[in-house]
Amino acid sequence: MIKVGIIGATGYAGGELVRILSAHKDVEIKWYGSRSYIDEKYARVYQNMFQIVDDVCMDDNMAELADQVDVIFTATPQGLCGSLVNEEILSKVKIIDLSADFRIKDVKTYEQWYGIEHKSPQFIGEAVYGLCEINREDVKSARLVANPGCYTTCSILTAYPLAKEGVIDMHTLIVDAKSGTSGAGRGAKVPNLYCEVNENIKAYGVATHRHTPEIEEQLGYAAGEDVVISFTPHLVPMNRGILVTEYATLKKNVTEEQIKAIYDKYYSDEKFVRVLDGGICPETKWVEGSNYVDINFKIDPRTNRVVMMGAMDNLVKGAAGQAVQNMNLMFGLKESEGLELVPMFP
Amino acid sequence: MIKVGIIGATGYAGGELVRILSAHKDVEIKWYGSRSYIDEKYARVYQNMFQIVDDVCMDDNMAELADQVDVIFTATPQGLCGSLVNEEILSKVKIIDLSADFRIKDVKTYEQWYGIEHKSPQFIGEAVYGLCEINREDVKSARLVANPGCYTTCSILTAYPLAKEGVIDMHTLIVDAKSGTSGAGRGAKVPNLYCEVNENIKAYGVATHRHTPEIEEQLGYAAGEDVVISFTPHLVPMNRGILVTEYATLKKNVTEEQIKAIYDKYYSDEKFVRVLDGGICPETKWVEGSNYVDINFKIDPRTNRVVMMGAMDNLVKGAAGQAVQNMNLMFGLKESEGLELVPMFP
Amino acid sequence: MIKVGIIGATGYAGGELVRILSAHKDVEIKWYGSRSYIDEKYARVYQNMFQIVDDVCMDDNMAELADQVDVIFTATPQGLCGSLVNEEILSKVKIIDLSADFRIKDVKTYEQWYGIEHKSPQFIGEAVYGLCEINREDVKSARLVANPGCYTTCSILTAYPLAKEGVIDMHTLIVDAKSGTSGAGRGAKVPNLYCEVNENIKAYGVATHRHTPEIEEQLGYAAGEDVVISFTPHLVPMNRGILVTEYATLKKNVTEEQIKAIYDKYYSDEKFVRVLDGGICPETKWVEGSNYVDINFKIDPRTNRVVMMGAMDNLVKGAAGQAVQNMNLMFGLKESEGLELVPMFP
Amino acid sequence: MIKVGIIGATGYAGGELVRILSAHKDVEIKWYGSRSYIDEKYARVYQNMFQIVDDVCMDDNMAELADQVDVIFTATPQGLCGSLVNEEILSKVKIIDLSADFRIKDVKTYEQWYGIEHKSPQFIGEAVYGLCEINREDVKSARLVANPGCYTTCSILTAYPLAKEGVIDMHTLIVDAKSGTSGAGRGAKVPNLYCEVNENIKAYGVATHRHTPEIEEQLGYAAGEDVVISFTPHLVPMNRGILVTEYATLKKNVTEEQIKAIYDKYYSDEKFVRVLDGGICPETKWVEGSNYVDINFKIDPRTNRVVMMGAMDNLVKGAAGQAVQNMNLMFGLKESEGLELVPMFP
Known part of the structure; x- marks a missing residue:
């Protein structure tokens, strides 16, 4: 034990x-x-x-x-x-x-x-940045793992394959993120009271949120260049869940099939990343309580942009679940041990 | 398998x-x-x-x-x-x-x-009425199990020990129940739309809800007499969870310690029934996603009534979880197999 | 002005x-x-x-x-x-x-x-107890008005006509109340955080809530006898609204038409009390943002009880709206001035 | 009348x-x-x-x-x-x-x-496009007014001054919109059921939503050029409210004071458009039930983008309220008649 x-x-x-x-x-x-x-x-x-x-x-x-x-x-x-x-x-x-x-x-x-x-x-x-899907081998031998942030885990995994393959212009990347309220912690503060959050949505930390440089650093490694992004978090009236909607201009003329193939290249063997079928947008409810990240995308030929979407439980894959996934790797256990949590719906 | x-x-x-x-x-x-x-x-x-x-x-x-x-x-x-x-x-x-x-x-x-x-x-x-905690032995040999209703499971388990021990006047029993919306099913009906349920609470089926005779029959067996109750369900803006608040006049002069001892007599060995510590009221969130029923009570000396409370996930102990518990019993498996679901909070 | x-x-x-x-x-x-x-x-x-x-x-x-x-x-x-x-x-x-x-x-x-x-x-x-529908004349000449509590306003108005007319056995009266979270105030406390209240329901203050003696005193005046009740408040995941479900044994053999006539006797001229049509249960959403109290009832012949229900916006008729109604009376204005707020749905 | x-x-x-x-x-x-x-x-x-x-x-x-x-x-x-x-x-x-x-x-x-x-x-x-703040004079004499869509009203008003003044590069405009569920109407459909929407957020209609060309046409008139945008709506678990978060690259080197001055130029005399004080992000709850649109913005010098935000009640300013505002103009009434609705909080 x-x-x-x-x-x-x-x-x-x-x-x-x-x-x-x-x-x-x-x-x-x-x-x-x-x-x-x-x-x-x-x-x-x-x-x-x-x-x-x-x-x-x-x-x-x-x-x-x-x-x-x-x-x-x-x-x-x-x-x-x-x-x-x-x-x-x-x-x-x-x-x-x-x-x-x-x-x-x-x-x-x-x-x-x-x-x-x-x-x-x-x-x-x-310290090893503990995004298991990307740094798996380094995590295995680490003494000290930096478990990624909630917004960052979702934002990075959603854009990573396209950044890595040079498909998108990184200077155009915009991450519009939406989070449930558990991300704000259990501190007793007026803005986190039920009546203030319920029936309400707002942006916060616009252009100043601390997860920004973390996303930029990791996607910079993937893209092989310095990356500066717009990142806007929003507070949503729900307990759990993060949804990111990411926008980037395509550098190449690619089809949806080609982009799907790129996502599959990186994630088809990943247990906890699910690239959804065509036309299906991720929903946070489908991953609630589980360690999954659900990802999909849509090309908009009118604007030559790709819209990428990722959904995740902020407390599981965005915090505790990923931490246990890291622990499993560090101790030579099965990576998914204790994490075979089936999402709860409804 | x-x-x-x-x-x-x-x-x-x-x-x-x-x-x-x-x-x-x-x-x-x-x-x-x-x-x-x-x-x-x-x-x-x-x-x-x-x-x-x-x-x-x-x-x-x-x-x-x-x-x-x-x-x-x-x-x-x-x-x-x-x-x-x-x-x-x-x-x-x-x-x-x-x-x-x-x-x-x-x-x-x-x-x-x-x-x-x-x-x-x-x-x-x-057919065996599959309330495992009460009919465990009969379930083991049954071909056909009638899995109890959601309101009924919670209502019966909450009152059962006091009914069985003759502590409460069964003619005075009132069950005021509150349920999350998943109890209404997945049918596409206007009253179950998000905007109709959210920010709203109402009673329904007053004095006519079909779970009434089921509760009466089972508590009647326990009390050894015909039982007729008032049962009022309410629709609450949440996905999961049932809370019952039950009122009954005490037939005997009993202390809170004595009532606690009665509950413990029936439930201290029951894995899925948790009698809470004194003064703590059950909350549906504490059992969400799990097979637990949380129960507690309070004596009101001013009115000579006992107020009993029970909380449960209507889709788990109130439906699918209890069904699997029955299956485990029928096939000689460990009763809790597949049901060691830790409640999710928040 | x-x-x-x-x-x-x-x-x-x-x-x-x-x-x-x-x-x-x-x-x-x-x-x-x-x-x-x-x-x-x-x-x-x-x-x-x-x-x-x-x-x-x-x-x-x-x-x-x-x-x-x-x-x-x-x-x-x-x-x-x-x-x-x-x-x-x-x-x-x-x-x-x-x-x-x-x-x-x-x-x-x-x-x-x-x-x-x-x-x-x-x-x-x-001091005049400022429940306008009952103490209207006294309010008009008062220097000091005690504006009623939220639970109490709804609980009293719902039972008042039947208590006053001696139709119900006051010793059997049970008030099961459900409130939105704004009733807990704007204080920064962990139990009122969004994640603690959302997807959750609980009773609190069982047999000890401070609104109990206020209800008892006022209904005692109506009934002309000392009244002791069971009162149980519950916290519901919504911003506004109180629903009370009240149970009492009938002292007389009355029909639904007779009870409806009693309610109409007291409330048909009251702008802010709406006795609903037969078979329709009050819902808090139908009064949200307004000064209305919606009331209805159901006789249960099996138990010889009447179930009374009342719904109200706790911040309006349960607090600020009623306070303004009192002010209007005290200053000789039209009683509904500034209170012609149409409920918002959804 | x-x-x-x-x-x-x-x-x-x-x-x-x-x-x-x-x-x-x-x-x-x-x-x-x-x-x-x-x-x-x-x-x-x-x-x-x-x-x-x-x-x-x-x-x-x-x-x-x-x-x-x-x-x-x-x-x-x-x-x-x-x-x-x-x-x-x-x-x-x-x-x-x-x-x-x-x-x-x-x-x-x-x-x-x-x-x-x-x-x-x-x-x-x-037909006159009935966005009163922009087409007021034409509305006054119209026989037929096309009342703007909910997303479009909020999206257009939020970007209009900067588009009109040529401050932003219209080719870079991205509108990420979030709406409460009443926008989906009262039709009985499974995806709009309480349990499907609650505790959930998703994008939908990505790159294909019908409000896109309406926004493009109106902002095109403002900018004096053809405009093609990315528009992504999201469904949020709340009854009312739309929040738009809009991203655009700045064409000029402007300060926050200068942008504030531009917004004030267009909106300081507009009763229903409130440009918030610096640093305060709009929240849908602050406009609930009212005809207001709350707007603010933030310059991100790191990316040379401006992030614009607008919040509105989709059923009021996004539908019925604006329709009444149009009616008032068409019949020579005070523009705000019947619309002096104070937002309800909480």
């Missing part, structure tokens, strides 16, 4: 880690870290886990935790993992960081967009 | 059977029956099953089906199972009927409340 | 007062009181009022306010109005208190259920 | 016309046309109108209607108005058509996108 510790176990992403890992046959959760609920029963914070989890919440002591477990998940705000990790800890335990601390290779870009100083830039180089 | 056929596989309850059974390690689904979608790919009707189910939908031919499978689930409107079943079929195959046809022992009561003639009353006697 | 001051203008009930009063032809709002947002533009707190309201928020200074306006609305938590009001203020200005401070005539009952000491019990006697 | 007839009074847009016109002081509704509900009480179809509207529904007889009223609103699917209108009718009565029949000046474009033959192309020339 792999012994697991979770720092930040009572946020929504932490809760989803507990949901998935509590049913994972090779895992034992040893540490439910939550500063806000120390010594409280975990199942009192998340009553869905009543009679499933009996443990109480612990403090966020990474050094002590490193002696007790094989892998630590940090599901905390940016800055925390970066400030706690050190060589001694990394020599004892693997870390999968769900925050942004080790996602961006250029520390200046990180500090600029996140507005905080990076406390352990020396580990940025070895 | 148990070979399974589903008649009515494209309704919401049928879809939930597919979700659960497709992940059940001892089951192979051989027949996706759906009159409306014959020859269409099942995953085109439920895109969540894309790349999970490759089969096409078939007609509802129970006789042919009986030769091919070990168990048939009928997730169809009342009347269908009753009109198709016969001795030859029952000699070949077990049947779990999710409709109301074999739930009520008194055929006159059935015909009166449902307004249709029962086509095979000769099987009502042998 | 009637000069109006609002203390607590940035809560949901306060916001609704602003919505209604800003379109009231005889009213000028002079004071938007909000301790949390002093000196901020009101329309920054409620962007729906952009270019409609240009004022900034002020402190909650009732004494100063009393010199400037003709009527003060206090839309604040219990205790505040009771601690601020005094004879000098009441000699200058009329007060409509949307909190519970002056609703309950028995100060001991108030202090027991609310858990706070009443700071100005000397005004309880003269 | 202006006598009004509505053809299609029981669809959602028709219902909204009734809501608004029933409170309009200069209007009397004489004809509630609805083929589906002939002879049924209107308030039985829309119970919100109980005791407000007493009339029954009538057939869709435009010729007879033309003799009885001063203005006809057709809130019907495309094709109907075009097939009924003729010179005799237009000589007797003004027509405001909420369908697409007379919106597009190029009949070939209409027939190509809508897939039907236009039955009265002779009136296309005289």
Whole structure:
């Protein structure tokens, strides 16, 4: 059994880690870290886990935790993992960081967009960007995995094959993203109240959202050039789900069949990426609760653009599910172990 | 492997059977029956099953089906199972009927409340009412199981221990029930449109809902007397979940500890019934996607009443999950096989 | 023009007062009181009022306010109005208190259920309980009106005619109430977050909710006897709306026509109470945004009970709308002035 | 009093016309046309109108209607108005058509996108495109007004000033639109069921939606050149509201102040267009139930694009409200008569 510790176990992403890992046959959760609920029963914070989890919440002591477990998940705000990790800890335990601390290779870009100083830039180089479908081999041998952001996972996977194959003009790429409200976390803030979100939709963080440079960096690697995009997130009245609608001008004269073939080249062997049949637009409900990303596209000959669409559960493939997928790779397990979650409909 | 056929596989309850059974390690689904979608790919009707189910939908031919499978689930409107079943079929195959046809022992009561003639009353006697927690032993040897209704499962389990122990005056029992909209099925009707249900709550079927006699019959067995109740269902703007709030006058002077002890007597060994800690009211979200029923109660000394509450996912414990639980019992499998579904929150 | 001051203008009930009063032809709002947002533009707190309201928020200074306006609305938590009001203020200005401070005539009952000491019990006697349909004449001459609670308005109006006419056994009355989330206010608390409320329903405050004694007192006056009821509120995933489902045993052998006649006797001349046609259950969506209460009932001959149902917008008839209705009466205006709000559907 | 007839009074847009016109002081509704509900009480179809509207529904007889009223609103699917209108009718009565029949000046474009033959192309020339803020003077003298589509109203008004002033490269314009579900109408179809829409978001009609040529034609007039855009609508789980997010490359080096000045030039005198303060993104909830369009923008210097955002109630400014605004202009009334609807929050 792999012994697991979770720092930040009572946020929504932490809760989803507990949901998935509590049913994972090779895992034992040893540490439910939550500063806000120390010594409280975990199942009192998340009553869905009543009679499933009996443990109480612990403090966020990474050094002590490193002696007790094989892998630590940090599901905390940016800055925390970066400030706690050190060589001694990394020599004892693997870390999968769900925050942004080790996602961006250029520390200046990180500090600029996140507005905080990076406390352990020396580990940025070895950290592996844990987008399993793209960096699978590197993840397997990693000590420190930077689990991708929710918007970024969906945005990158949706555009990756066309970026990689040079089909689209990367200077024209626009990502219009829509997210359910669990992406905003469990913090008690007026804008996240039921009555403020329900029957409402809005854009936020226009031209300034922190997931922008992460998407740009990864798609830049794929395209082999610097990429600068427009990225606009929107808040949608639903609990889970991210939909991205991406627009780009075609560089070549390609048919829908050719683009389909490109997507299939990259994803036909990928269990968790489903390229839908022609004419079917992805819907977030079809992937809810699962680790799938559903992708499709449409060529618009009138504008010479391709419209790419991707749908995903932000808490699963966009956070906890992908983190477990990374863990499976790092420990030599079947990549889909514990993640054979059938989407729930309705 | 148990070979399974589903008649009515494209309704919401049928879809939930597919979700659960497709992940059940001892089951192979051989027949996706759906009159409306014959020859269409099942995953085109439920895109969540894309790349999970490759089969096409078939007609509802129970006789042919009986030769091919070990168990048939009928997730169809009342009347269908009753009109198709016969001795030859029952000699070949077990049947779990999710409709109301074999739930009520008194055929006159059935015909009166449902307004249709029962086509095979000769099987009502042998049919076992498949509320596993109460009729477990009978289910194990049954050929024909009447899978309980959604409201009824929740209503009965919530009141059962107090009815059985004679603590409450059954003449005072009032069941005020609230259901998510999936209970109304997938039929295209104006009252079930998004804009009609969203931001709305209403009662319906007041004093006339068909689940009433089913609850009365079962609680009557428990109490050892004829039971007549008030039952009022309400439609709530959510996909899944049933909450029942039940009111009854106490016949004895009992403490909360004593009532808790009664609930524990019946349910402490039941995996799928969770009696919550004192003071915590059940919420449907805590059981969503799972086979759990969460129950609690509160004594009101001012009125000498006990308020009992139960929460459940109407498509799981209220339909498909309980049907699979029955199947597990009928085939000698672990009762919880395929049903270790952790509730999803949020 | 009637000069109006609002203390607590940035809560949901306060916001609704602003919505209604800003379109009231005889009213000028002079004071938007909000301790949390002093000196901020009101329309920054409620962007729906952009270019409609240009004022900034002020402190909650009732004494100063009393010199400037003709009527003060206090839309604040219990205790505040009771601690601020005094004879000098009441000699200058009329007060409509949307909190519970002056609703309950028995100060001991108030202090027991609310858990706070009443700071100005000397005004309880003269305060008029502002349920306009019942206390219209008293309201007209009142200096201090206690605006009824949301659950209570709906619960009382739904049962009032049958209680008054002695048709129902008051000892059997059970009120099962369901409310949208705006009733919980705009405070930033985890249980009111979108993801906690959405796709969820729960009971709360079982046998202990503070609106219980208010309903009991008023229905007691109607019935001419002490009344003790079971009252259970539920939180429903919608912004607005209260539905009550009330159960009572019939004391007399009455027909549906007779009960309809009783309702008509009390309400056929009431603009804001609509007794629906036979067989139609009230729905909260049909009154959304308006000052209407929709009422209907069903006799259940099997149990000898009558099921009464009432639907209302909790922020309008349950708070701000009724407060304006009271103001209209107190100032000799047309009772429906500013309240001719057509319900919005969908 | 202006006598009004509505053809299609029981669809959602028709219902909204009734809501608004029933409170309009200069209007009397004489004809509630609805083929589906002939002879049924209107308030039985829309119970919100109980005791407000007493009339029954009538057939869709435009010729007879033309003799009885001063203005006809057709809130019907495309094709109907075009097939009924003729010179005799237009000589007797003004027509405001909420369908697409007379919106597009190029009949070939209409027939190509809508897939039907236009039955009265002779009136296309005289029909005025009823976007009041742009074509106010022409509307005043029109016999036949083509009321703009919901997506189009929001899309055009949001981009119009920048298109008109030549600030943006029209070849780069991308409109990503999100709509509440009432835009899909009241037809009973599976994809519009509560359980299919709730907790879900999807794009639809990608690169093929019929509002595309309407936006292109109107923005083409503004820009003085042919315009071809990418337009992608999305279905959002809410009843009302449209949000558009529009992307375009800047042709000139402009500051945010300069763009703000351009918006103010066109809209500062417009009652129903609110250009928000800097940094505030429009939200559909802030305009719900009202005739407002809220607009704002953000320059992204990294990409040299401007992101424009507009929010609107699709049934009000996007349909019935704008139709009444047109009627007011056509009959010389105050333009905002009956439309001083304060947005409802929450």
